[in-house]
Amino acid sequence: MLDSFPFYLSLAVAIVLIVMLANRIKVAYPVLLVLAGLALSIIPGIPQIHINSELIFVIFLPPLLYEAGWQTSWKELWRWRRIISSFAFVVVFFTAFSVAWVANYWIPGFTLALGFLLGGIVSPPDAVSTAAILKFIKVPKRMTSILEGESLLNDASSLIIFRFAFIAVGTGQFVWHEAAVSFVWMVIGGIVTGILIAYAVMQVHKILPTDANMDIILTLVTPYGIYICAEEVHSSGVLAVVAGSLFLSYRRHSFLSSTARLRSSNVWESLSFILNGLVFLLIGLDLPQITAELGNVSMKAAIGYGLLITGVLVITRIIAAYGAVVVTLIARNFITVADDRHPGFRTPLILGWAGMRGVVSLAAALSIPTHLQEGVPFPQRNLILFITFIVILTTLLLQGLTLPLLIRKIGLPTDPDEKLPEEKMYAKLRKQLNKLALKHLEEKYPGGLKDNPALQQMAQKWRLNSEEPATADMPDETKDVYSEILEQQRNWLIKRNLETFAITEEVIRKHLLFLDLEEEKLKYL
Template sequence: MLDNFPFYLSLIVAIVLLIMLANKIKVAYPVLLVVAGLLISFIPEVPTIHIDPELIFFIFLPPLLYEAAWGISWKELWRWRRIITSFAFVVVFLTAISVAFVANHFIPGFSLVLGFLLGGIVSPPDAVSAGAILKFVKVPKRMSSILEGESLLNDASSLIIFRFALIAVATGQFVWYEAALSFSWMLIGGVGIGLLVGWIFMKAHKYLPTDTNMDIVLTIVTPYIMYLAAEEVHSSGVLAVVSGGLLLSNKRHLFLSSTSRLQGVNFWESLCFVLNGLVFMLIGLDLPEITAGLEGVSTSSAIGYGVLITGVLIVGRILSAYGAVLVTLVARNFITVADTRSPGYKVPFILGWTGMRGVVSLAAALSIPLHLPDGTPFPQRNLILFITFVVILLTLLLQGLTLPYLIRKIQIPNMDESLSEEEAYHQIRKQLASHALAHLNTHYKEQLNHQPVLQQMAKKWEQNVTVRDGELMVEECKVIYIDILNQQRDFLHQKNNEEVTLNEEVIRKHLRFLDMEEEKLNFL
């Protein structure tokens, strides 16, 4: 491990540079990272990378799911709950069945159970890939909310299918009522344990004498405890992290200080940036190990099987997207749905095209045991692993590279808001100022007459209320203000260098204040 440390360090540097390049050329960074890992794996004397599935499931997955749960809107998740749960559970299940029948029919030696196992592995789309692509194009809020919500749940449903198929292959039997009970426990137990652990940590943050650093450390520990506690009792660790993360995210203002919230966001963004980069690079680097284990079938035939399964996944997801819209249009006659308007043919197609596969699929394939309980080799393990790799690579390249073009070409109509995001932001800003003024005049009228600081605050809020949209800070003013802030920084650095006895911490506090002033420009 220590011998290869310089190599791993250089990988992190390469990841940062590749993501810079991806942002520059407006390509989703998972695509570049997988391709780069693939190319690096062909370089002679490069260390062979062995991906331990437990490394993905127990080290990478909990924090990535937890951060995603903190970033999603519970209101949007609840609003689109029917289509999200249908994609995360029903569509994943139907996809697994489709893959099972196709694999059983076209791939020699593939039983229906093995096909179902493969279906459980490749059925969940990867959230990181879609999110990285949607950064470069504007899509309606409803679409991004549906994709985010689906990504939180589809990993759980696919891994549940994978577990049942794995048991069926190992034991040679499938008892439906035992599977139903086990499935129910995975769902209920996972959600319940996540909420319980989340509630315990929420009370710990609130009542223990923690500071910002302790709060951030506790947030690191939380998803791992949720995941391990659920897995220990054979329920879904993924659902535990998601449900607990949603609870803490929705209540964060009750138990975290403003400093902990601000610094926590910065920490988690940096952590997940590194983790996401590593996992996609590792997918490409793992190619030699995957191809080395391919025996009994030619590489060309294995690639053909991978292309076939990829086609099934793409077509199946697109059909499912149109099916979900059709069901919604019928269901609106009997129940209340989130939106009664038809989205047309464009939105379902784009939603269906966002089916890139990623690291969860590879980790699941790698976790297939080498041998069955009786000691015989696990049937078709190497071929399943290779097909999974081909599916990940093809969906990332084909869909990942074309999705931004399709979104721009199709021009999806926005049926979500009558106001733009910027207009809505400034409207609420005025309402906040009015609310603050009313509270100040009602509860602190006497202090307002005698305290100059309160009077200045009131004047600032009055300006926010009366300002017209045309009077908002324009880009030219922002440039000038940033230049002034930079001049102030230069003055502080010069003063710190010239006055030997001046406490540098005083200078640093002023520099932090200037940083916050510059950060505020993003909200003006």
């Protein structure tokens, strides 16, 4: 282990350099990381990296899911809940069924249970890849919200399929009524467990005399604790982490100080960055081991099977995307939908094409044990690993590199809800916050506005819509007034965020970040 330590350090440096290159040439960094892993894997003397399959879920998934849930807008998730749910559950089940049927029919030795196992592994698209690609091209906010929301939930649904298929492979039987009860418990139990533990963690933050460093440590421990507890009661650890992160993210301003929020944000961004980078490098670095263990299956046949399953995934997702549009158009005649406008052919095509596979698929594939409980080798394990690798590689290269070109080529309709660009929306909200602050000063401190130069200077800057009201010569009593106004503005923003969809939560969060920074400044004035 110590002999390979310099190699592990070099991987971290390589990730940074590759991401810098990806940003320079405007290519999604997961694509370059996978290719870099492939290149490294063929260099003689490179240490083979092997992660314990039983720990892969615990090491990578909880923090990555927690960070994704923390960044997700609950407002947008709720607004697009129907289409997100359809993609995260219905489309995943439809995809897994399609993969199972094709694998059972075309791949020798693949039972239906093994087909569903493979389907559960390769069904969920990767959110990191999609986000990295969309960073370089402008798309309507509703599309990014749908893709982000889908990525939070489809991991759970696909892993539930994976777990049931794994049991069927091991036992050779599948009892439908027992599976139905187990499925309900995994979903409900996972959500309830996640929320209960998240609530307990929130109370710990509130009650105990923690500081920012302690709060950050608690946030790092929380996703692991939620996941392990949920798995111990045989519910979905993935859903538990997602539910817990959404619960805490929605209430972050009620139990974390501005210092803790600012510092934890930096810590989590760095942690997520390195974990994602390592996973995508591992995809490439694992190739020699995967190919060496194919056994009796020829390389040519294995690649063909991988490309076949990739084709099924791409076609199935596009069909499902257009199917979701049809269902929405029918449903709007009976229920209120978030958006009853006809989306045309372009939006479903982009949603269907944005189906790159990545972290979750790799983690699920690597978690397959080498042997069943009876000591019998797990059937088709190495072929499943290789097919998963081909699916990840092909979707990242094919869809990942062509998605920006496709978006530019066909164009996307503008979102009528986005009546103002984010810059103008931000400036408009800033003016409203300044008016709120001025009104508070005039009503509560009318005398101070006449006699206190610091308050007069603050009021003047708010009248000019400046974002720098804090000054270096602010007296202590003025700091108290300013802190009071910052808290009032924060509460107004949170309430405003719940009242309207016209203001995106991203803009709201930018203002909340500004308030946190202003609150931090007061400690050093």
